[in-house]
Amino acid sequence: MQNFTFRNPTKIIFGEASDDLRAANNATALLVVYCQADCWMSWNAAKRIQTFGYSNVAWYSEGTDGWERAGLALTESQPEPRAGEAAPSPH
Numbered sequence: 001m002q003n004f005t006f007r008n009p010t011k012i013i014f015g016e017a018s019d020d021l022r023a024a025n026n027a028t029a030l031l032v033v034y035c036q037a038d039c040w041m042s043w044n045a046a047k048r049i050q051t052f053g054y055s056n057v058a059w060y061s062e063g064t065d066g067w068e069r070a071g072l073a074l075t076e077s078q079p080e081p082r083a084g085e086a087a088p089s090p091h
Helices: 018-024 040-051 063-069
Strands: 031-033 057-059
Touching: 031 040, 040 057
Parallel strands: 031 057
Antiparallel strands: none
16 A cells, blocks of 8 residues: 655645645545544545545544544654745744
């Protein structure tokens, strides 16, 4: 199974992710969208991804909060800055 990470997930919310999705190069691959628990932006992103022609899209409503509660490993990551913004400082 190939993992794919959106470098700028906010593009999905604003309907600008088609280039990122094409880079995944597999419209039937399972795409799991998540954020924090009950994050409706991730639900919205999952719905938008479907409109881009991806048929196997799941929303993980428990998000990283639920993943951590289940005792599963997390990997820290930082979003890429938007054009003209400085990179966020690490926590």
